[in-house]
Amino acid sequence: MTDFIGALPPLRDVIATHELAARKTLGQHFLLDLNLTEKIARAAGPLSEGTVIEIGPGPGGLTRALLQTGASRVIAIERDKRCVEALADLRHAAGNRLEILEADALKIDTAKLGAPPRRIVANLPYNIGTPLLLNWLTNASSFVSMTLMFQREVADRIVAGSGESAYGRLSVIANWRCKTRKLFNVPARAFTPSPNVDSAVVSLEPFETLPYLAEQSALERVTAAAFGQRRKMLRGALKTLPVAPLELLAAANIEPTKRAENIDIAGFAALARAYSGLTDPDATP
DSSP states (O other), rough: HHHHTTTTHHHHHHHHHTOOOOOOOGGGEEEHHHHHHHHHHHOOOOOOSSSEEOOOOOOTTHHHHHHHTTTTTTEEEOOOOOHHHHHHHHHHHHGGGEEEEEEEESSSGGGGGSSSSSEEEEEEEEHHHHHHHHHHHEEEEEEEEEEEEEEEHHHHHHHHHHTTTSOOOHHHHHHHHEEEEEEEEEOOGGGGGSSSEEEEEEEEEEEOOOSSSOOOHHHHHHHHHHHTTTTHHHHGGGSSSSSSSHHHHHHHHHHHTTOOGGOOHHHHHHHHHHHHHHHOOTTTO
């Protein structure tokens, strides 16, 4: 079956045949470099069991790589009808190993797609990459890994640790829920059309057991407040929350004069637990 995939027309011919001019509104930038698509597919780990979920396959460059590196089952979610039609030959060549869903990925419960173990592997549309990741993190235990491409600055925020300039709300939530690593950078020139910035591929492996207990909704609230005014001390930044900042900080055993950038994952988890306790005493992490 991989021979049939290898015999398909080059991706540039697919784009020309189906007039796939990339649409800004969909955040489309097509990755046509076969060495890079194969590198991403191999970075995702063993794909011979379970389901690989891809978001925004476009003309199918990464999809081909996933299938050719041994994926037993790929479910590709594509919103653009033109791309769905362009993927018809690949779907035929792959047989029952490939399913194309014409849908908005933000409205799909990805955690219920296919059989486990589930892996998400995707060159994410720039305009929805962060919302998608936050959605998946709420059901992170449904996935064994996520191998995702983001704008480089977003990738840097995901893997940043406390005290680093890129450290922020996304860093805290991602590293509270997963082991994160930046795998490699991808230059803008690798895409068609070339975006204005470079990209990077990130690996996220959800923890089987959370190192620090907290409710994600509470963690999102306290990090949004803390980093929303990151130049301020926490006693000032947390005033946007419906609790007294000093009481909250005392409950979490954090000094009021600290700033968000200096609070590690354990500290923010403590803040989230304290917030849950003050706003809903019956809440459990």
